[in-house]
Ligand SMILES: Nc1nc2c(ncn2[C@@H]2O[C@H](COP(=O)(O)OP(=O)(O)OP(=O)(O)O)[C@@H](O)[C@H]2O)c(=O)[nH]1
């Protein structure tokens with residue numbers, strides 16, 4: 001899957017400009033006023049991180065996604081209370097072999113973290129504490145907003161993780177919990193709401209400006225990612 005450095009091109013075609021949540025596409029990409037926030041999305045492989053971030057940034061369900069190698073970047077610009085906020089979303093690889101060399105990059109200067117599990121996979125839910133630990137090991141401070149998302153709620157007959165258990169875990173960490181589906185079009189606004197929750201929190205609590213990653217930084221990550229893909233035995 002190609003790295004996405006300029007997703008705004010596709011925003012123009014897929015976003016509903018009359019969105020009731022007052023989200024805008026990226027016509028104002030690059031404006032000096034925009035505050036930029038880096039959000040990383042982590043969790044086991046196959047839980048739907050790519051589909052969730054694609055749903056939020058691209059507006060549709062991504063059919064036949066490939067396993068993420070290293071990281072894919074997505075972006076969406078929002079107008080919140082008259083302010084332009086740019087969410088720079090790092091869709092990370094769940095597979096250890098595809099993420100190993102990138103982990104340091106993920107956590108550097110992160111503003112918020114989304115932990116994703118699959119409600120039809122108990123093991124992905126049981127991994128959440130390990131992902132939280134990894135986050136702490138990389139010095140992500142307690143003031144960095146974190147949320148937990150149980151994806152694939154459309155697969156009602158295959159559910160393995162009860163909401164009560166998930167709520168219990170989320171409460172123990174003091175994280176908000178969302179259950180949703182990247183696939184179900186009826187959940188589109190709910191997916192938006194997850195990211196909006198973070199955006200509002202960041203907007204109200206984070207005055208700092210994140211420097212836009214330079215083309216050369218992105219190129220460096222991309223090269224690293226391609227090297228990994230080339231040496232992969234599968
Ligand atoms: N039914 C259903 N399937 C989903 C949903 N989200 C993702 N999927 C499917 O789950 C599989 C994995 O989705 P991805 O988004 O690639 O998962 P990922 O977490 O990015 O995986 P890695 O990149 O390997 O870490 C794909 O077959 C998707 O079609 C959902 O909400 N409902």
Ligand SMILES: [Mg+2]
Nearest residue numbers: 049050067068
């Ligand atoms: Mg992925």
